[in-house]
Amino acid sequence: MAENELCKLTAHEIAFLVRSKQVTCREVAEAFLGRVSSLDEKVRAYVTITEDLALSQSDALDKKIASGDELPPLAGVPWAIKDNMCTRGVLTTCSSKILYNYKPVYDATVVRKVVESGGIIIGKTNLDEFAMGSSTENSAFFTTRNPWDLDRVPGGSSGGSAAAVAADLAALALGSDTGGSIRQPAAFCGVVGMKPTYGRVSRYGLIAFASSLDQIGPFAKDVTDCALAMSVISGRDPMDSTSLDVPVPDYTKSLVPDVKGIKIGVPVEFFAQGVSPEIVELVWRAVEAFSVLGAEYKETSMPMVDYGLATYYIIAPAECSSNLARYDGVRYGLRSSDSPDPLTMFRKTREEGFGPEVKQRIMAGTYALSAGYYDAYYLKAQKVRTLIRQDFDKLFEEFDVLITPTTPTAAFKIGERTGDPFAMKLNDVCTIPASMAGIPAISVPCGFADGLPVGMQIMGKPLDEATIMRVAFAFEQATTFHKQKPKL
Amino acid sequence: MKLTKEELSRIAFLARLELSEEEIVTLGGYLNRLLESFEKLKELDTENIEPTSHTVPVCNVFRDDEVTPSLSREDVLANAPAQAEGTFEVPRIVET
Numbered sequence: 001m002a003e004n005e006l007c008k009l010t011a012h013e014i015a016f017l018v019r020s021k022q023v024t025c026r027e028v029a030e031a032f033l034g035r036v037s038s039l040d041e042k043v044r045a046y047v048t049i050t051e052d053l054a055l056s057q058s059d060a061l062d063k064k065i066a067s068g069d070e071l072p073p074l075a076g077v078p079w080a081i082k083d084n085m086c087t088r089g090v091l092t093t094c095s096s097k098i099l100y101n102y103k104p105v106y107d108a109t110v111v112r113k114v115v116e117s118g119g120i121i122i123g124k125t126n127l128d129e130f131a132m133g134s135s136t137e138n139s140a141f142f143t144t145r146n147p148w149d150l151d152r153v154p155g156g157s158s159g160g161s162a163a164a165v166a167a168d169l170a171a172l173a174l175g176s177d178t179g180g181s182i183r184q185p186a187a188f189c190g191v192v193g194m195k196p197t198y199g200r201v202s203r204y205g206l207i208a209f210a211s212s213l214d215q216i217g218p219f220a221k222d223v224t225d226c227a228l229a230m231s232v233i234s235g236r237d238p239m240d241s242t243s244l245d246v247p248v249p250d251y252t253k254s255l256v257p258d259v260k261g262i263k264i265g266v267p268v269e270f271f272a273q274g275v276s277p278e279i280v281e282l283v284w285r286a287v288e289a290f291s292v293l294g295a296e297y298k299e300t301s302m303p304m305v306d307y308g309l310a311t312y313y314i315i316a317p318a319e320c321s322s323n324l325a326r327y328d329g330v331r332y333g334l335r336s337s338d339s340p341d342p343l344t345m346f347r348k349t350r351e352e353g354f355g356p357e358v359k360q361r362i363m364a365g366t367y368a369l370s371a372g373y374y375d376a377y378y379l380k381a382q383k384v385r386t387l388i389r390q391d392f393d394k395l396f397e398e399f400d401v402l403i404t405p406t407t408p409t410a411a412f413k414i415g416e417r418t419g420d421p422f423a424m425k426l427n428d429v430c431t432i433p434a435s436m437a438g439i440p441a442i443s444v445p446c447g448f449a450d451g452l453p454v455g456m457q458i459m460g461k462p463l464d465e466a467t468i469m470r471v472a473f474a475f476e477q478a479t480t481f482h483k484q485k486p487k488l
Numbered sequence: 489m490k491l492t493k494e495e496l497s498r499i500a501f502l503a504r505l506e507l508s509e510e511e512i513v514t515l516g517g518y519l520n521r522l523l524e525s526f527e528k529l530k531e532l533d534t535e536n537i538e539p540t541s542h543t544v545p546v547c548n549v550f551r552d553d554e555v556t557p558s559l560s561r562e563d564v565l566a567n568a569p570a571q572a573e574g575t576f577e578v579p580r581i582v583e584t
Contacts, residue, residue, distance in 0.1 A: 342579055356511075
């Protein structure tokens with residue numbers, strides 16, 4: 001099979017070819033590394049390409065195959081990992097100058113699980129510095145390009161992972177989502193992206209941004225691959241006490257094109273947040289398609305959506321200001337050469353190491369948590385968060401899933417919004433509520449606006465990723481949006 | 489309410505950031521706009537609402553008190569910007 005044809009396959013197709021000995025893992029790894037070396041100059045999805053690692057992992061798998069050993073479930077599937085997840089001995093930068101030379105001495109639990117599932121790691125992907133942003137333009141290194149239009153952003157913060165999957169530079173990828181950082185770039189790049197329930201996936205080894213919101217999830221070319229990836233990464237981990245000790249269902253059982261009797265709620269407020277008319281129309285068309293497939297839908301209301309952004313921009317910066325206090329030049333990463341005493345070392349290191357967006361958020365968060373302001377900001381925001389959760393709980397008494405647009409617009413041009421941080425933040429208005437409530441949500445392709453992919457968000461009950469994927473799978477089976485590829 | 493330059497400098501000090509004059513000015517403009525956008529939350533009566541710090545019902549996670557292998561001293565120091573005698577080396581803290 002020609003190299004580029006192999007790269008265009010889904011993860012489950014690659015795993016099948018490997019298992020049935022039609023290709024070797026080495027051939028898969030070489031095909032992807034070859035495509036990365038010729039195409040990533042254009043897309044710039046990767047911060048680090050782990051060629052040696054990928055080849056040694058694939059050789060080890062091929063040896064197993066040759067000796068007839070039992071194969072792990074996704075043997076030979078090439079993955080990309082967002083560069084805020086620790087990989088032992090491999091640079092993990094968070095796309096920040098302050099971690100420009102950081103080589104973790106341990107693997108994140110999700111990375112270990114990916115390797116144990118037979119994954120081949122192709123590289124570490126670009127992000128907005130410390131996952132703070134919606135376009136990868138806040139990366140300290142470079143901006144990733146949207147494979148559908150290289151003048152546009154891939155979304156963010158997990159833009160590198162989304163672009164890698166969309167451009168066939170990896171079959172699967174891991175991202176992290178704090179306010180939409182998986183779903184928004186998935187929508188912009190025309191791929192599937194899932195934020196699982198808070199606590200479903202271990203965050204041990206994920207470099208923390210906002211601890212009460214951060215969650216790891218997959219990017220995939222279709223819902224089947226998403227289900228397989230979720231089966232790999234989900235589950236309780238003693239190293240992360242926030243991970244939930246609950247059974248993980250067999251997500252492949254969700255892959256049935258049957259939504260009969262499923263009740264879909266369509267909260268109208270999500271369509272009123274400056275959402276472009278084309279996107280409103282595409283998402284409604286998708287909702288109506290479900291009625292043909294046997295599901296029922298009804299318009300409903302979620303008034304608290306209007307308070308999501310303000311709540312997020314208190315809670316996330318507050319938690320980030322605390323989490324990023326660890327970057328002080330003592331134990332890892334950058335240390336300013338101008339460090340005559342410890343206090344100057346801390347301040348100069350942080351001044352030189354952090355970019356403008358990170359500094360803004362640290363300042364906002366430090367202020368919100370400082371003496372005299374805690375009740376007015378952080379505590380107030382946490383109370384509003386309860387109200388948001390209550391809105392969801394009420395809707396989920398009536399509905400199995402909620403469907404909304406993932407983003408108000410399709411991918412915007414590089415540079416178009418960098419001057420106005422508020423315009424940038426509006427992008428997350430549809431994804432933030434699910435993050436606030438800790439509920440699972442997926443973005444799946446639902447059409448194109450002026451040649452750019454559009455995503456539909458499906459939100460579900462806590463821990464009910466299975467129903468979300470069943471609904472998404474039924475839609476995917478009835479449409480061909482996920483099969484379209486950018487021309488590169 | 490608006491943040492003054494003095495307040496911004498105080499917050500920067502608390503955050504252990506050393507901001508340039510220019511950064512203070514641009515950041516201040518942004519922060520003041522951000523604080524204004526938070527005013528919207530005042531529309532909501534949250535008097536009798538419990539705060540949510542954690543969206544899933546987990547509390548007091550314990551493990552058995554058993555010794556297990558952990559990182560070696562070498563590993564822990566592997567990324568240190570400066571080290572001496574098996575420790576992190578930092579600028580002098582105690583005056584002699």
